[in-house]
Amino acid sequence: MSTPPPHSAALRALQLPFTNGALQWPQHSALFLHAQPGWPWRGFSAEQPFKQAADELLREGRATQVRADGPPEAGAGDAPLVLLLPPRQRDELRALFARALDACSEGGMVVASVANDAGAKSAEADLRKLAGGLEGTLSKHHCRVFWARKDATRTDTALLAQWRSADAPRRIAAPQVAGGGFQSRPGVFAWDRIDPASALLAAQLPGNLRGHGADLGAGWGFLALEVLARNPNVQALDLYEADARALELARHNLAEAGSEAALEFHWHDVTTGLPRSYDFIVSNPPFHAHDAADRPELGQRFIGAASQALRKGGRLYLVANRHLPYEAALAAGFGQVRELAQRNGFKVIEAVRT
Numbered sequence: 223m224s225t226p227p228p229h230s231a232a233l234r235a236l237q238l239p240f241t242n243g244a245l246q247w248p249q250h251s252a253l254f255l256h257a258q259p260g261w262p263w264r265g266f267s268a269e270q271p272f273k274q275a276a277d278e279l280l281r282e283g284r285a286t287q288v289r290a291d292g293p294p295e296a297g298a299g300d301a302p303l304v305l306l307l308p309p310r311q312r313d314e315l316r317a318l319f320a321r322a323l324d325a326c327s328e329g330g331m332v333v334a335s336v337a338n339d340a341g342a343k344s345a346e347a348d349l350r351k352l353a354g355g356l357e358g359t360l361s362k363h364h365c366r367v368f369w370a371r372k373d374a375t376r377t378d379t380a381l382l383a384q385w386r387s388a389d390a391p392r393r394i395a396a397p398q399v400a401g402g403g404f405q406s407r408p409g410v411f412a413w414d415r416i417d418p419a420s421a422l423l424a425a426q427l428p429g430n431l432r433g434h435g436a437d438l439g440a441g442w443g444f445l446a447l448e449v450l451a452r453n454p455n456v457q458a459l460d461l462y463e464a465d466a467r468a469l470e471l472a473r474h475n476l477a478e479a480g481s482e483a484a485l486e487f488h489w490h491d492v493t494t495g496l497p498r499s500y501d502f503i504v505s506n507p508p509f510h511a512h513d514a515a516d517r518p519e520l521g522q523r524f525i526g527a528a529s530q531a532l533r534k535g536g537r538l539y540l541v542a543n544r545h546l547p548y549e550a551a552l553a554a555g556f557g558q559v560r561e562l563a564q565r566n567g568f569k570v571i572e573a574v575r576t
């Protein structure tokens with residue numbers, strides 16, 4: 223799980239080959255994959271699966287368009303320059319390199335920037351191998367920036383074909399989930415397993431939830447599936463998730479489960495609040511960002527959004543790492559708060575809006 227921070231060191235490092243003259247910013251048609259807000263040039267097409275960063279890019283107004291992911295014709299190959307801030311997960315990163323090379327025009331440039339502690343060396347080796355060599359590299363701000371020219375005679379086409387589907391959705395076997403498994407893909411939160419905190423929360427869920435509920439930060443849909451499996455009187459459930467890739471998987475997984483409840487899927491930044499009121503809410507909120515540092519304010523804002531959206535008598539079921547300071551936010555938003563379980567470093571909370 224990650225939320226790209228705006229104006230990160232990798233983004234600053236990525237600007238250097240353009241400011242020192244090693245590379246030219248093209249007049250049009252640059253493509254920026256996993257773009258972050260704060261890029262100073264204009265006139266590029268941005269792809270960013272996380273809603274917060276995508277909204278910020280739109281607000282900045284420097285990108286000509288901002289999309290969650292590539293269009294179906296992504297392999298058209300007409301961008302003279304493709305920038306990317308690769309994700310940490312290796313298969314997702316390799317698929318993004320393949321996508322970058324596909325989208326780049328022959329003779330065009332693919333430029334990436336990766337923090338040293340986020341796998342810069344192996345990412346650089348991957349692009350070198352795929353493109354058949356690098357044109358340049360530099361190190362700055364604890365990051366490596368490296369770029370390759372697209373040259374069909376040097377590209378490793380077998381590797382390209384393999385990496386195109388490196389992060390493709392696939393079935394993960396999981397006896398704990400109704401149906402025996404779920405659809406997932408590398409890069410989304412807990413992509414190939416059931417998160418132990420979510421499993422603990424699921425085990426504490428009551429069986430008498432009813433009405434209209436929400437799952438905040440729904441990931442590939444585990445908690446939502448559990449809510450529906452245990453609560454036949456739930457009439458409607460809205461899933462909110464900032465990562466567009468995860469939300470698509472949740473859509474698939476919930477459809478497969480075949481519940482009669484009405485379902486809605488929102489590509490949404492929960493920290494901005496919720497658009498309607500609810501009878502109950504479940505959440506395993508995010509607690510760290512891209513740099514893996516604790517960000518307790520994220521969970522606190524999820525709690526604030528839940529308390530504002532719950533009707534009187536509405537209940538929040540939340541799981542968190544035991545050390546996270548959520549007590550003040552819970553006390554501010556809810557009349558009754560009690561701990562239902564504490565195990566393996568996690569706590570499960572029930573909070574009632576009175």
Ligand SMILES: C[S@@+](CC[C@H](N)C(=O)[O-])C[C@H]1O[C@@H](n2cnc3c(N)ncnc32)[C@H](O)[C@@H]1O
Pocket residue numbers: 223224225274411412417420438439440441442443444445462463464465468490491492493506507508509
């Ligand atoms: C701890 S994970 C829980 C995922 C899922 N509920 C589960 O149990 O497997 C938190 C989820 O919140 C998402 N997320 C992070 N920031 C968010 C935000 N501002 N708004 C909505 N979702 C967010 C992450 O992408 C991640 O899928």
